[in-house]
Amino acid sequence: MKKIVVLAGDGIGPEIMESALRVLTAAIGTKAPVFSFDYQPFGGAALAIGDTPLPASTLKACQQADAILLGAIGDPRWEKAAYTPEQGLLTLRKALGLYANIRPIKVADAVLHLSPIKEAIVKGTDFVIVRELTSGIYFGEKKEGIDTAFDINRYARNEIERIIRHAFTIAQTRQKKVLSIDKANVLATSKLWRRIADEIAQEFPDCHLDHQYVDSAAMKIMQQPTAFDVIVTENLFGDILSDEASILPGSLGVLPSASHGVNGVSLYEPIHGSAPDIAGQNIANPVSMILSVVMMLRESFQMEALAEQIENACFDTMNAGILTKDLGGDATTDRFTAAVIAQLGGIQYGENAI
Ligand code: NAD
Ligand code: IPM
Ligand code: MN
Numbered sequence: 478m479k480k481i482v483v484l485a486g487d488g489i490g491p492e493i494m495e496s497a498l499r500v501l502t503a504a505i506g507t508k509a510p511v512f513s514f515d516y517q518p519f520g521g522a523a524l525a526i527g528d529t530p531l532p533a534s535t536l537k538a539c540q541q542a543d544a545i546l547l548g549a550i551g552d553p554r555w556e557k558a559a560y561t562p563e564q565g566l567l568t569l570r571k572a573l574g575l576y577a578n579i580r581p582i583k584v585a586d587a588v589l590h591l592s593p594i595k596e597a598i599v600k601g602t603d604f605v606i607v608r609e610l611t612s613g614i615y616f617g618e619k620k621e622g623i624d625t626a627f628d629i630n631r632y633a634r635n636e637i638e639r640i641i642r643h644a645f646t647i648a649q650t651r652q653k654k655v656l657s658i659d660k661a662n663v664l665a666t667s668k669l670w671r672r673i674a675d676e677i678a679q680e681f682p683d684c685h686l687d688h689q690y691v692d693s694a695a696m697k698i699m700q701q702p703t704a705f706d707v708i709v710t711e712n713l714f715g716d717i718l719s720d721e722a723s724i725l726p727g728s729l730g731v732l733p734s735a736s737h738g739v740n741g742v743s744l745y746e747p748i749h750g751s752a753p754d755i756a757g758q759n760i761a762n763p764v765s766m767i768l769s770v771v772m773m774l775r776e777s778f779q780m781e782a783l784a785e786q787i788e789n790a791c792f793d794t795m796n797a798g799i800l801t802k803d804l805g806g807d808a809t810t811d812r813f814t815a816a817v818i819a820q821l822g823g824i825q826y827g828e829n830a831i
Contacts, residue, residue: 479512479778482542484519484535487562488751489761490548496763496814497770503818504787515542520550520562530565536572539742544777547746548766553753571611574738576636577643578608578715580748582722582732587796591727591804594699602725604705605651607644608715610736612636613666615712632666632711637673644709645681653684654706658694658714670711691718698722719748728803730762733769735776743777745769759809762801767791767817790820
């Protein structure tokens with residue numbers, strides 16, 4: 478039995494988590510249970526019952542898990558807390574060594590029409606953002622004074638080497654094109670990043686490496702999204718560019734991610750936040766969470782058949798016009814979830830699905 482730690486979190490986190498786990502449970506059906514689910518408090522939900530967003534018991538459970546599912550954290554109520562939910566998330570990523578955050582940006586033909594960008598531009602969009610997740614400006618020394626403040630952006634050679642290697646390894650399974658995004662015309666960290674990326678590229682002669690400045694890359698992601706295969710970039714740029722890229726499929730609510738470390742447990746979470754503006758209304762789009770479960774099945778458990786069945790059911794449901802509000806539809810989270818489950822029912826499982 479595989480042990481999954483569930484961090485539902487705040488805002489829409491618990492709503493989309495419930496949806497995704499209902500879908501997973503339905504997909505497994507009456508077969509022998511393969512997963513156990515261990516719910517742990519995290520983020521604002523943990524602050525509501527204690528004094529830390531990351532209780533020691535939650536961290537311990539995560540360290541001993543086979544995989545972790547995270548909904549989202551963040552709540553305006555805890556914005557001014559001494560230890561915020563966001564800091565809890567950063568501490569968790571650091572403690573688990575989750576340096577490689579994989580954010581696939583794929584627009585299936587069936588849902589092309591949901592993009593606000595012209596179909597001719599978006600058609601065929603299929604790239605991966607490999608975001609460095611445990612260093613850079615997020616983790617450097619920082620100080621907020623009365624009138625001045627600073628955040629140090631610091632990268633060490635080994636941190637750059639491993640994330641660039643990770644990107645090349647993914648590229649080898651795809652079109653073998655890596656684009657490293659930086660700001661090497663201004664930032665020292667980016668100059669080092671670019672130099673090391675060129676060095677690591679020598680280890681992957683079957684792949685091609687390009688470089689681009691982050692400002693022009695931000696423009697090109699909208700102008701010609703089909704030009705990209707694997708993007709690799711530092712923590713802050715990856716955060717910003719991936720939210721920007723969510724415009725391509727039409728909503729933040731459809732983008733999942735996976736975070737990997739060195740031989741340890743992996744964590745799967747949507748790229749979006751807790752969406753306090755729509756929390757508690759049963760209108761959140763659970764696709765991001767369902768697809769995060771799909772990534773978990775593939776990347777932590779090599780359950781490709783089950784992953785594909787859930788993924789297909791999710792896209793078939795959207796293709797049938799059953800859509801949540803963020804994509805212009807009127808389906809509630811519950812209705813969408815039920816429709817995915819019904820769609821699963823119509824799929825014949827192979828004997829080896831699980
Ligand atoms: P957000 O990503 O929560 O929301 C941005 C916009 O996208 C909102 O209008 C929201 O309603 C919409 N949206 C996001 N997910 C959606 C979904 N599944 N379905 C439908 N609409 C969706 O960003 P924000 O409002 O800037 O941040 C809210 C809180 O979340 C903050 O506390 C922030 O720090 C936190 N946050 C957490 C994570 C995380 O847990 N990994 C990520 C980003 C932001
Ligand atoms: C994300 C979020 C987090 C980040 C915040 C909540 C700390 O925006 O997962 O993309 O910036 O990494
Ligand atoms: Mn973000």
